[in-house]
């Protein structure tokens with residue numbers, strides 16, 4: 273969707289939306305009736321719904337209208353795993369990633385971001401990998417900095433990020449891999465007002481709690497969770513105007529270096545679930561289209577742009593998207609001792625298995 277079309281949607285979005293709802297409800301009746309898992313319906317869409325941008329539903333149960341792709345390459349990023357076709361997001365999310373990648377390069381000398389999954393073209397549940405990332409407001413960023421050359425398509429499929437954890441130790445950041453720049457990168461991501469949460473491994477959160485000397489006001493947004501030792505995950509607030517977007521409660525006040533973090537260092541999160549003798553494991557239940565917000569039928573059946581290029585973020589979108597505010601005084605957040613050049617950029621390794 274080009275700029276003119278985007279502007280037209282803003283002008284008469286609701287009228288057009290009405291037309292599209294009517295047409296697409298008919299179009300998707302068959303799909304919704306046969307009970308196909310929603311992940312298959314959304315996973316089959318190669319292009320977004322060319323409609324006014326809007327996130328519908330919740331991060332783990334919803335879909336995305338008017339998705340745009342981040343270009344595979346930018347001056348300060350490269351997208352990975354291109355075959356997955358998960359470079360799509362709400363335009364404000366794509367604008368944020370672009371801004372963040374520039375800020376990181378300028379202010380902390382991070383050579384560029386390697387981008388993991390954002391969302392499918394129309395969001396929705398995925399056939400593999402994530403519970404969330406469904407509404408174009410979640411993005412995975414590798415903790416491995418971008419190499420100074422353009423990676424080939426095959427390399428982007430096959431190389432692996434580097435874990436920040438020490439092998440054979442319980443939840444411990446590897447001091448030979450972790451650098452102050454990693455800490456700055458994560459804290460910078462958290463400091464944007466439109467970022468609501470940044471998910472990292474509990475060991476990384478603990479490392480930040482123990483060592484972060486800068487402003488700690490954004491540290492509470494950095495949340496500990498399983499995994500997330502090869503990448504971190506940025507979650508944006510519902511953008512203004514996304515009426516159908518269900519936000520998440522704000523993070524509790526404070527830096528989060530408290531009981532909620534200590535819990536991860538107990539046995540509780542890692543214990544096997546108790547099973548009664550003879551009890552069968554529950555069958556996985558896949559969301560159907562009818563389980564998602566109603567608007568997702570319209571998104572699924574909505575018109576596609578004429579090409580991927582038309583829906584790829586660029587000058588026209590940049591002009592039409594609210595430019596994200598810079599992180600509130602980035603220097604105050606990351607500290608004055610910024611821009612220490614990264615000396616030992618870890619060499620990407622062959623990838624062991626699908627994440």
Ligand SMILES: [Zn+2]
Nearest residue numbers: 410411412505
């Ligand atoms: Zn993620």
